[in-house]
Amino acid sequence: MEGYRRRGRDEMKGGGGAYYRAQIGETWVDSADQRSDVQVFRRPDWEMDCRPTTVVPSGEELRGNRGGRSRTAAGGVAHEEVFIWNCVGPPSVLKPLIPPPMKEVSEMPAGGEGDGGKGLQCFPDPGGTAPQMPFFDHILENVLENVLCFLTSRRDRNAASLVCKSWYRAEAQTRIELFIGNCYAVSPSRAVGRFRRVRSLVLKGKPRFADFNLVPLEWGARLTPWLTAMAPAYPCLEQICLKRMTVADDDLFLLACSFPRFRDLSLICCDGFTTAGLAIIAENCRYGIHLSIQGISDRFTTAGLYQFESWFSSTRNLRSLDLIENDVEDDEDEAVDWVSMFPPGNTCLESLVFDCVACPVNFEALASLVARSPFLRRLRVNEHISAGHLCQLMARAPQITDLGTGSFAASGDADDAETALESAFHASKSLSCLSGFRGIAAEYLHIIRPVCAHLTSLNFSYALISPQQLSPVITCCPNLETLWVLDSVGDDGLQMVAASCRKLKKLTVFPLEATEDSEGSVSDVGLIAISAGCRKLRSILYFCQRMTNNAVVTMSQNCQELVVFRLCIMGRHRPDHLTGEPMDEGFGAIVKNCKNLTRLAVSGLLTDVAFAYIGKYGKLLRTLSVAFAGNTDLSLRYLLQGCPRLQKLEIRDCPFGDAGLLSGIDHYYNMRFLWMSSCRLSLNGCEEVARALPRMVVEVIKDMPGIENDSVHKLYMYRSLVGPRNDAPTFVNIL
Amino acid sequence: MERGRNLYTTDDTDQNLIKATELRLGLPGTDEQLDRPSRGCKRMMEATSEENDPTVETTSNEYRYQESPPSAKAQVVGWPPIRSYRKNNFQSRWSETKEAAAGAPGIYVKVSMDGAPYLRKIDINVYQSYEKLREALEDMFKCFSLGYSPGAGSGGRSNYAVAYEDKEGDWMLAGDVPWRMFISSCKRLRIMRGSEAKGLSSNS
Numbered sequence: 001m002e003g004y005r006r007r008g009r010d011e012m013k014g015g016g017g018a019y020y021r022a023q024i025g026e027t028w029v030d031s032a033d034q035r036s037d038v039q040v041f042r043r044p045d046w047e048m049d050c051r052p053t054t055v056v057p058s059g060e061e062l063r064g065n066r067g068g069r070s071r072t073a074a075g076g077v078a079h080e081e082v083f084i085w086n087c088v089g090p091p092s093v094l095k096p097l098i099p100p101p102m103k104e105v106s107e108m109p110a111g112g113e114g115d116g117g118k119g120l121q122c123f124p125d126p127g128g129t130a131p132q133m134p135f136f137d138h139i140l141e142n143v144l145e146n147v148l149c150f151l152t153s154r155r156d157r158n159a160a161s162l163v164c165k166s167w168y169r170a171e172a173q174t175r176i177e178l179f180i181g182n183c184y185a186v187s188p189s190r191a192v193g194r195f196r197r198v199r200s201l202v203l204k205g206k207p208r209f210a211d212f213n214l215v216p217l218e219w220g221a222r223l224t225p226w227l228t229a230m231a232p233a234y235p236c237l238e239q240i241c242l243k244r245m246t247v248a249d250d251d252l253f254l255l256a257c258s259f260p261r262f263r264d265l266s267l268i269c270c271d272g273f274t275t276a277g278l279a280i281i282a283e284n285c286r287y288g289i290h291l292s293i294q295g296i297s298d299r300f301t302t303a304g305l306y307q308f309e310s311w312f313s314s315t316r317n318l319r320s321l322d323l324i325e326n327d328v329e330d331d332e333d334e335a336v337d338w339v340s341m342f343p344p345g346n347t348c349l350e351s352l353v354f355d356c357v358a359c360p361v362n363f364e365a366l367a368s369l370v371a372r373s374p375f376l377r378r379l380r381v382n383e384h385i386s387a388g389h390l391c392q393l394m395a396r397a398p399q400i401t402d403l404g405t406g407s408f409a410a411s412g413d414a415d416d417a418e419t420a421l422e423s424a425f426h427a428s429k430s431l432s433c434l435s436g437f438r439g440i441a442a443e444y445l446h447i448i449r450p451v452c453a454h455l456t457s458l459n460f461s462y463a464l465i466s467p468q469q470l471s472p473v474i475t476c477c478p479n480l481e482t483l484w485v486l487d488s489v490g491d492d493g494l495q496m497v498a499a500s501c502r503k504l505k506k507l508t509v510f511p512l513e514a515t516e517d518s519e520g521s522v523s524d525v526g527l528i529a530i531s532a533g534c535r536k537l538r539s540i541l542y543f544c545q546r547m548t549n550n551a552v553v554t555m556s557q558n559c560q561e562l563v564v565f566r567l568c569i570m571g572r573h574r575p576d577h578l579t580g581e582p583m584d585e586g587f588g589a590i591v592k593n594c595k596n597l598t599r600l601a602v603s604g605l606l607t608d609v610a611f612a613y614i615g616k617y618g619k620l621l622r623t624l625s626v627a628f629a630g631n632t633d634l635s636l637r638y639l640l641q642g643c644p645r646l647q648k649l650e651i652r653d654c655p656f657g658d659a660g661l662l663s664g665i666d667h668y669y670n671m672r673f674l675w676m677s678s679c680r681l682s683l684n685g686c687e688e689v690a691r692a693l694p695r696m697v698v699e700v701i702k703d704m705p706g707i708e709n710d711s712v713h714k715l716y717m718y719r720s721l722v723g724p725r726n727d728a729p730t731f732v733n734i735l
Numbered sequence: 736m737e738r739g740r741n742l743y744t745t746d747d748t749d750q751n752l753i754k755a756t757e758l759r760l761g762l763p764g765t766d767e768q769l770d771r772p773s774r775g776c777k778r779m780m781e782a783t784s785e786e787n788d789p790t791v792e793t794t795s796n797e798y799r800y801q802e803s804p805p806s807a808k809a810q811v812v813g814w815p816p817i818r819s820y821r822k823n824n825f826q827s828r829w830s831e832t833k834e835a836a837a838g839a840p841g842i843y844v845k846v847s848m849d850g851a852p853y854l855r856k857i858d859i860n861v862y863q864s865y866e867k868l869r870e871a872l873e874d875m876f877k878c879f880s881l882g883y884s885p886g887a888g889s890g891g892r893s894n895y896a897v898a899y900e901d902k903e904g905d906w907m908l909a910g911d912v913p914w915r916m917f918i919s920s921c922k923r924l925r926i927m928r929g930s931e932a933k934g935l936s937s938n939s
């Protein structure tokens with residue numbers, strides 16, 4: 001340490017100018033120029049290489065700003081100081097924006113990064129502040145943290161945190177990936193208070209049935225309170241993945257301003273934002289002066305501290321922007337040209353997914369962006385990109401491995417597009433994942449054949465393809481592991497898939513006509529074929545109109561590695577179409593034979609017997625979706641008392657009542673949520689559950705007028721550490 | 736146990752029987768193709784399990800709105816479980832490949848009402864006329880009083896108007912253009928008070 005300190009001192013003197021002492025964890029603002037916020041933080045591996053951590057902009061200028069760190073040597077006093085100073089221009093008065101972290105003894109380390117992370121606060125302080133814990137325990141915690149940082153699975157981490165308080169603290173300090181499965185199960189402040197060093201966040205909001213219009217649009221799951229809590233607390237946040245949250249453009253703005261290291265944004269099934277919000281995210285990279293500084297400081301050694309200018313151009317930019325099946329609400333003439341907002345010069349973009357954005361994008365801007373993104377490996381464009389445009393994009397980005405092809409149809413000059421596309425695909429060496437095909441004409445299908453041999457993932461779920469059209473393509477795809485198709489390929493098409501794609505692990509068959517009384521082009525025949533050919537199948541989602549128990553049983557025997565089995569017989573209450581029996585035996589065989597099954601969706605005519613099977617054999621089941629099934633409350637009891645791992649249970653239109661609901665009282669605290677809609681619940685029953693389980697939030701959603709007060713139309717129930725939420729709309733009654 | 740198995744065979748001869756007893760859910764105003772007595776409150780299942788509860792009433796009020804027999808095209812909300820994002824994506828392709836009227840997937844638009852605390856998303860494709868749409872909207876937003884009284888007949892309806900936002904972003908009163916043109920250009924619906932609507936009609 002001494003050596004460093006001396007060096008630091010000399011350099012500081014060389015730089016000149018006044019300097020100020022800041023504490024780790026503080027945020028300072030230059031009062032002369034309110035733009036330049038500074039986050040004072042410590043790198044987690046500070047101990048190892050003792051690099052300086054923070055740099056400060058001197059108002060507008062970047063030159064000559066440096067930081068250093070010292071530790072007062074005498075007695076090993078724990079507090080760490082950072083020197084920040086301003087070498088250019090008059091010294092500004094810097095004032096702390098956030099008070100420095102407290103040093104009192106507490107169960108968990110208080111304050112920001114600086115005072116407890118590695119147990120440094122545990123050194124006895126000759127100045128008189130109370131010691132946190134004995135010296136040797138500090139060593140243990142330090143060691144623990146260094147070991148626990150290798151633990152990546154969140155379930156392992158949860159288990160580790162239960163060992164003792166010391167492990168709890170150490171785990172909390174080393175968890176960098178935070179997963180929150182229900183945004184209302186915990187408050188933002190509580191999450192932020194426990195986990196101080198989060199770099200990656202996954203946050204899920206609305207129940208899954210919101211995708212099918214069963215949850216009113218104003219229900220909740222807003223991102224704003226989370227951002228407000230995280231902005232001051234997580235300076236190192238790099239990744240955010242949101243699912244079924246309501247994200248406003250203002251939230252995207254706050255996100256862009258608050259997290260200097262932000263790199264990866266993934267929005268799945270979210271709503272509430274527009275292209276204006278996307279523009280903010282894209283543009284964020286350009287003007288983030290203080291953002292760039294944080295990035296710079298990581299790379300610097302003390303010797304390189306002066307070389308700001310060369311680093312400025314290679315500042316860390318957005319790395320991935322993935323928009324998956326979101327509802328991006330724009331009127332066409334209000335849409336913002338967000339693609340043009342990416343900064344000039346080379347970007348760090350690795351993944352750009354925007355196939356759900358309904359508005360056309362500025363193609364020249366997109367082509368230019370692609371050309372200057374050398375690391376781009378995934379690009380999924382929306383349907384407004386024609387085949388002709390696609391070739392140009394492919395030409396500019398030959399390194400792409402995952403391509404969403406947009407419409408894959410010509411707009412205008414058909415011949416040129418076809419030949420250009422052909423050569424583009426011939427030239428491609430690296431494509432392994434294809435999707436899009438939103439407007440594909442059958443005669444274009446052959447174009448992708450050159451890349452088929454290496455394809456591992458193919459999404460034809462927007463392409464109307466007949467079995468004859470599928471055949472020449474699918475036979476060239478022996479390495480396919482993931483396949484999405486429409487049922488227009490028919491049982492014949494599925495037989496071809498089974499014959500060619502022996503390595504298939506995930507199959508999704510969507511219906512072209514998603515209505516109950518559609519013809520349905522796939523059936524039990526296709527399912528049997530798939531099970532015979534694709535023995536390694538792990539996950540299947542299959543929409544059909546005709547199914548037999550025999551087919552499902554066969555699949556359970558052939559594909560024992562199934563983890564996800566979702567069968568949707570679209571006509572409600574449909575029995576086995578050959579025998580007329582309920583589908584109990586089929587699903588029973590699935591839970592019995594597929595020992596790894598964790599997710600199941602049932603359909604068709606089902607009696608209590610099916611649920612008895614599930615309760616008896618579905619010991620690893622975590623997610624279960626039930627619709628239009630069951631006879632009596634026994635079904636619900638079998639499930640709730642038989643499946644110990646059941647986390648997510650969503651039920652609609654089943655004849656389950658209060659007795660069934662109450663049979664699960666011993667289990668609900670183990671679950672993430674329970675959804676029951678259009679069943680036979682009454683307010684009394686739900687109130688009884690609410691009384692018995694104080695930590696459950698029991699929401700009764702009443703979004704249809706005219707419902708009697710005593711009956712419950714929609715119940716959404718989840719465990720929560722914080723009690724009823726305070727942002728519930730008027731149509732939600734929390735019991 | 737006896738399940739009345741004959742009800743579940745899928746022979747063509749029994750198809751009508753199945754359709755006759757099959758529960759149809761849907762918002763009011765859906766077109767009927769079969770003339771059946773109202774059976775909104777019974778499921779096919781319950782017809783055979785009398786020992787459980789012969790007088791089955793569901794709590795779902797989607798059933799309750801069926802004043803008239805539902806059509807073969809009537810859809811349950813959210814069933815089959817396909818995201819509306821995906822359903823909407825096929826809309827344009829559907830009109831090319833099949834008759835748009837025969838089972839085209841839904842066109843989901845948001846409906847807002849002044850003063851109502853939430854928006855709804857409805858499938859306007861299931862309604863065949865403005866009248867049916869209007870009835871559906873009335874039922875959906877009945878609890879928010881707009882001065883509409885059920886017994887008032889046509890007089891009650893003049894208290895509110897339905898406006899829609901078309902592809903160009905203009906707000907127009909619903910009812911002027913032919914129905915087909917309307918559903919292909921409607922992006923959003925709004926129920927507004929009669930006084931505001933007068934301003935709209937005078938501008939257009």
